[in-house]
Amino acid sequence: MDAPASQHHDLAGRTILITGANAGIGYWCAERLAARGARVLLGCRSAERAQTAVDAILGRVPGAVLRVIPLDLGSLESIAGGAAAIDERLDAVICNAGVKTARPEARTADGLDLMMxxxxxxxxxxxxxxxxxxxxxxxxxxxxxxxxxxxxxxPARLSAPWRGSALRQYGRSKAALMAFAFELDRRWAGSARSAVCAHPGYAVDPLTAQREGLITTPGPVRALAALARPVVQGKDDGAAPVIHAATSADVVSGDYWGPGGLLEFRGAPKRVTASDEVRSARTGVPLWSAAEALTGTRFPT
Ligand SMILES: NC(=O)c1ccc[n+]([C@@H]2O[C@H](COP(=O)([O-])OP(=O)(O)OC[C@H]3O[C@@H](n4cnc5c(N)ncnc54)[C@H](OP(=O)(O)O)[C@@H]3O)[C@@H](O)[C@H]2O)c1
Incomplete structure (x- = not known):
């Protein structure tokens, strides 16, 4: 169901950066967080698609405080430009943008494997x-x-050419992102900052509430897709564990949140279990070094 925009401004004064905020789960995070009074920075690679999302949010949440940050995560130059364009305190960063491809040869602007x-x-x-x-x-x-x-x-072959299943390589890229968050959690131990993971379950567009210019699934497709609703969910509902992880007081650093229903495909947010591999410092430490070398990034802390 399409929930009404919240009138409860519990996030007033908070600023949240969301990558890939112009579509899917990122869009719903943006709309729902804006409805709760957060200032939302939409990190998007297409100015046009970002504007469509901004218009859709403003149509639902008049007065929403939004700012588009030009950001292509497949370009280190664009990332540096996006980061430099932000000059305000950030209360949360939601690393949401994601890409899937079946083409092993697909690369970022810097020649890295596209998904990783x-x-x-x-x-x-x-x-x-x-x-x-x-x-x-x-x-x-x-x-x-x-x-x-x-x-x-x-970690030694993060960006190496891959063979076989594209889903497996996609899984590697998501495992790496999660292992990074768990390593960040260890590095931030003793501080009040938190690094957490969340997943949206199995979330599909045809079960998602309509938004002008953004999500416009034809009626017959929606009707057919509705048959799957007992098992999977829309991206609006898929955003719930991510929003929970970003904002709720019961979240602690190192948590992992996902849908609480059958197989974690759908349902209300609950704490879920990540693999031992992504939680382990044996993965996180070499992964961090490899990522530093591949991106030329050094964390200040
Ligand atoms: N849907 C699911 O069932 C599911 C399940 C598990 C995990 N996830 C994860 O949830 C996240 C969102 O998924 P979704 O289903 O909402 O996907 P989606 O509808 O395809 O949206 C992906 C978003 O990421 C953006 N993006 C892709 N490449 C980018 C780049 N190089 N720079 C900046 N933005 C980029 C897209 O922007 P453009 O419009 O410019 O392409 C879009 O805004 C992803 O990380 C995905 O891996 C989804």
Whole structure:
């Protein structure tokens, strides 16, 4: 169901950066957080698609405080430009943008594997560059996936050409993003900052509430898709665990949140279990060094 925009401004005064905020789960995070009074920075690679999202949010949340940050996570130059364009305190960064491709040869502007480069390395570089802007109690949320469980990470071969299943490589990229968040949690121990993971379950466009110019699934497709509703959910509902991870007081650093229903495909947010591999410092430490080398990013802390 399409929930009405919240009138409860519990996030007034908070600023939240969301990558990939012009579509899907990122859009719903942006609309819902704006409805709660947050100032939302939409990190998007297309000015046109970002404007469509801004218009859709303003249509639902008049007076929403929004700002578009030009940001292509597949380009280290664009990431540096996006980070430099932010000059305000950040209360949370939601690392949501994600790409899937079946083409092993697909590369970022810097020649990195497209999925690893965008989904993980781009976010590593971004968080490294905006870290000085993070509030003392700021939060980083990595949007992971159930697919992390089907992937094995080799930090020494992060951006190496891959063969076989594209889903497996996608899973590796999400596992890497999650392992980064858990490593960040360890590095921030003793501070009030938190680094957490969340996943949206199985969230599809045809079950998602309509938004002008953004989500306009034809009626017959929606009717057919409705049959799947007992098992999967719309991206509006898929955003719930991510929003919970970014804003709720019961979240602690190192948490992982996802949908609470069957197989974690749908349902209200609850704490879920990540693989031992992504939680382990044995993965996180070499992954961090590899990401530093591949992106030329050094974290200030
Ligand atoms: N949907 C699911 O069931 C599901 C399950 C598990 C995890 N996830 C994760 O949840 C996140 C959002 O998924 P979604 O289903 O909402 O996907 P989506 O509808 O395809 O939206 C992806 C968003 O990421 C942006 N993006 C892609 N590449 C980018 C780049 N190089 N620079 C900046 N932005 C970029 C897209 O922007 P453009 O419009 O410019 O392409 C779009 O805004 C992803 O990280 C995905 O891995 C989704």
């Amino acid at each position: 480069g965008t989904n993980f390395l781009g976010h590593f570089a971004l968080v490294g560059q905006v870290e000085p802007l993070l509030a003392d109690d700021g939060r980083v949320v990595a949007v992971g996936s159930l697919a992390h469980r089907f992937a094995q990470l080799d």
